[in-house]
Every structure is written in C-alpha cells, then in structure tokens.
Amino acid sequence: MQTKESLVSYDMMNEEQAKEALQLAVSLVEGNVDEFTDCFPDSNSQDNFYPKSENIEWTTGFWTGEIWLAYEETGDEKLKHAGEVQVESFLDRILKRVDVDHHDMGFLYSPSCVAAWQLTGNETAKKAALLAADNLMSRFCEKGQFFQAWGQLGAPDNYRLIIDCLLNMPLLFWASEVTGNAKYADHARAHITTAMRCIVRPDYSTYHTYFFNPETGEPVKGVTHQGHRHGSAWTRGQAWGIYGSAMAYRYIKDTAYLEIFEKVTEYFLLHLPSDLIPYWDFDFDDGSTEPRDSSSAAIAACGMLEMARHMTDGKVQYYQDMAKRLLLALRNHCAVTSKEQSNGLLMHGTYARKSDENPCANRGVDECNTWGDYYYLEGLVRIHRDWKPYW
Numbered sequence: 142m143q144t145k146e147s148l149v150s151y152d153m154m155n156e157e158q159a160k161e162a163l164q165l166a167v168s169l170v171e172g173n174v175d176e177f178t179d180c181f182p183d184s185n186s187q188d189n190f191y192p193k194s195e196n197i198e199w200t201t202g203f204w205t206g207e208i209w210l211a212y213e214e215t216g217d218e219k220l221k222h223a224g225e226v227q228v229e230s231f232l233d234r235i236l237k238r239v240d241v242d243h244h245d246m247g248f249l250y251s252p253s254c255v256a257a258w259q260l261t262g263n264e265t266a267k268k269a270a271l272l273a274a275d276n277l278m279s280r281f282c283e284k285g286q287f288f289q290a291w292g293q294l295g296a297p298d299n300y301r302l303i304i305d306c307l308l309n310m311p312l313l314f315w316a317s318e319v320t321g322n323a324k325y326a327d328h329a330r331a332h333i334t335t336a337m338r339c340i341v342r343p344d345y346s347t348y349h350t351y352f353f354n355p356e357t358g359e360p361v362k363g364v365t366h367q368g369h370r371h372g373s374a375w376t377r378g379q380a381w382g383i384y385g386s387a388m389a390y391r392y393i394k395d396t397a398y399l400e401i402f403e404k405v406t407e408y409f410l411l412h413l414p415s416d417l418i419p420y421w422d423f424d425f426d427d428g429s430t431e432p433r434d435s436s437s438a439a440i441a442a443c444g445m446l447e448m449a450r451h452m453t454d455g456k457v458q459y460y461q462d463m464a465k466r467l468l469l470a471l472r473n474h475c476a477v478t479s480k481e482q483s484n485g486l487l488m489h490g491t492y493a494r495k496s497d498e499n500p501c502a503n504r505g506v507d508e509c510n511t512w513g514d515y516y517y518l519e520g521l522v523r524i525h526r527d528w529k530p531y532w
C-alpha cells in the first residue's frame with residue numbers, strides 16, 4: 142500500500158536509462174523476429190520462452206505491434222518485411238474467421254494492421270482492420286448498448302461487457318476516420334457510456350465484467366472472470382480501466398472520463414506494493430506469496446502517458462513522472478536482459494490465476510505475456526519521443 146507522498150519518492154527512469162532500455166528491447170525483438178515471422182509467440186511463455194503459435198487467441202497482434210515499434214526505431218527492412226508477412230496472416234484470419242467470434246478485434250488489429258497502415262500505407266492492412274471493425278460491430282447489443290465480449294450473441298449466460306473492451310474501441314474510431322462512416326464511432330461512444338456507468342465502483346476500483354438483462358437491457362450485476370473475488374479489483378482490469386479511460390477522453394473529450402481516469406489511476410497507484418510491481422489482484426500486498434502481474438504496470442504506464450498528451454495543466458508532469466517510476470521499476474525487476482534469459486521482453490506477468498470465485502485455471506503464472514512485452518516497449522517508446530499511437 143502506498144500514500145500520495147510515498148509514490149512521489151520513487152526514482153524515475155531518466156533519459157539515458159530510457160534510451161538504453163529501449164535499445165535493448167528493440168535488439169531483443171530483432172533477435173526474435175526470425176523465429177516469429179511465419180508464426181506467432183503463444184500468449185504467454187513457458188519457463189520464460191514462448192512456444193510458437195498459429196494466429197489464434199486475442200494476443201497475437203501484440204507481437205506484430207512490437208515488430209512495428211522496433212521498425213519505427215530502426216528502419217530495419219527485415220522488420221518491415223516481417224510486419225508485412227504478419228499483416229497477410231491477419232487478413233487471412235479475418236477472411237477465414239479463425240477464432241474471431243469475440244470482441245477483441247482492437248487488441249488484434251490495432252497494433253498489427255492499423256500500425257502497418259499508418260506507418261507504410263499498407264492496403265492489405267487497411268482492408269483487414271476494416272473487416273475486423275465490421276466483425277466487432279456485429280457484436281453490438283442494442284438492448285443495453287454495449288459490445289458483448291464472448292460467446293453466442295444474446296446468450297443470457299454471456300450477456301455482458303468486460304472492462305478490457307475499452308481498448309478495442311480505438312479500432313472503431315479509426316474505422317470511422319478512414320471510411321467517413323460515423324456508425325463505428327457512434328457505437329464505440331455508446332459502449333463507452335454504458336461501460337463507464339457500470340464498471341467503475343464508488344471507490345473507483347473496477348468490476349471486470351458486467352451483466353445485462355437480455356430482454357430489457359437493464360444492468361444486472363458485476364462479476365469477476367479473472368480477478369480474485371467478485372468484489373476485488375483485478376489488477377489488469379484496473380490497468381485496462383486506466384488506459385481505457387484515457388482513450389475514452391482522447392476520442393470523446395468528455396471531462397467525466399478525465400475524472401474517472403484520475404480516480405482509477407489513483408486507486409491503482411495507492412494499492413501498489415513497495416517495489417511498484419503489482420500483485421495480480423489488489424487483494425494482495427507486500428508480504429504475499431501470490432504472483433505479480435508486471436503487464437498491468439506496463440499498461441498503466443502507457444495509459445498515463447497517453448492521458449498526459451491530452452492534459453494541459455501541472456497534471457501532465459505528475460502522470461509522466463509516475464509512468465517513468467513504473468517503467469524504471471519494470472526495468473529493474475522484470476525486464477529481460479539477454480536472449481539466453483528469455484525470448485520475451487518482460488518477465489513476472491500473470492495471464493490467469495485460479496481462485497474460488499473465478500472460473501480460471503492457472504495460466505502463464507510468473508511468465509512473460511505478449512501484451513506485457515508490447516506495452517513495456519510502447520511505454521519506453523513513449524517516454525523516448527513523441528509517438529503517434531496505433532490505438
């Protein structure tokens with residue numbers, strides 16, 4: 142547990158450290174790209190090494206995003222080629238509908254295909270990302286005004302949204318921008334309005350998922366899926382809330398989202414343990430033997446750096462500094478330092494941890510995961526230079 146005073150006493154990542162950490166991370170990505178051009182790293186590592194995977198699950202876009210981030214830093218044609226090969230795979234995936242009956246089109250297609258389109262004008266990438274946006278649109282539930290996360294559309298046992306989906310919304314704002322069709326952004330705004338009304342609790346902790354009545358659209362109840370308890374704050378969910386509210390403010394400019402951002406961020410920061418590497422759920426604090434989730438700190442840092450771009454007062458410095466504190470802690474405690482240690486970038490993440498109140502099995506516990514690697518790299522890029530987001 143922290144206080145506002147204790148938080149500002151931690152060292153921040155300075156420019157030299159940021160440059161070195163970024164160079165190291167980029168060189169690790171370059172070293173891994175031959176292994177993962179025609180395939181993808183699995184969602185999480187095993188003993189810190191990722192097995193190879195097909196283009197499945199919600200997580201493959203992060204690796205392609207790392208390739209594009211590294212390409213931006215180096216201009217290396219080998220990276221560009223690898224990114225282009227992966228873009229073809231993402232087009233194939235959406236055309237053949239491989240594991241796309243869920244809402245995570247943004248996680249998959251923003252860092253892979255929107256990035257490629259933005260950086261290289263790749264038309265295949267644009268086509269794939271627009272098809273993914275259309276697929277996400279098909280999951281909009283009029284009754285309740287939200288995107289259903291998982292399962293058969295309209296099924297009562299899955300009639301819910303999840304906090305993570307806030308990060309899928311930028312794909313829709315992008316789709317409206319490139320097509321000139323407002324329907325994508327309109328639905329994104331509707332989902333964000335619904336989500337923010339339900340998932341943020343009075344103390345600014347957050348629910349992971351929220352159910353609605355399929356007949357009336359009325360909100361029913363908050364339930365965890367990956368957290369420790371229904372009433373606890375799943376750490377990564379809180380981090381998605383930080384980055385998600387920053388995105389909501391960026392695209393909608395409603396000051397209510399600015400306030401939510403500040404409060405959910407404060408909750409996250411005040412509940413950090415003394416080394417600033419969060420446990421997987423905020424039920425746990427210093428002295429616990431439960432695993433950490435480094436990826437949450439990386440997501441939170443990126444969310445703060447994104448929000449700082451849209452603030453105008455002294456808060457800009459505060460959130461930039463806090464992000465630099467988290468990134469330094471990640472570098473010191475979790476960052477991979479050599480290819481012999483891992484083929485990822487960030488150790489000590491937790492994909493899922495079993496508990497009495499969630500349906501999960503242990504998965505990727507104390508391992509690298511692709512989103513932790515991606516957001517760590519995005520965070521380093523963000524503090525190194527003014528970066529145009531893929532989101």
Ligand code: GLY
Nearest residue numbers: 199305367377492
């Ligand atoms: N979006 C799923 C997760 O954060 O595990």
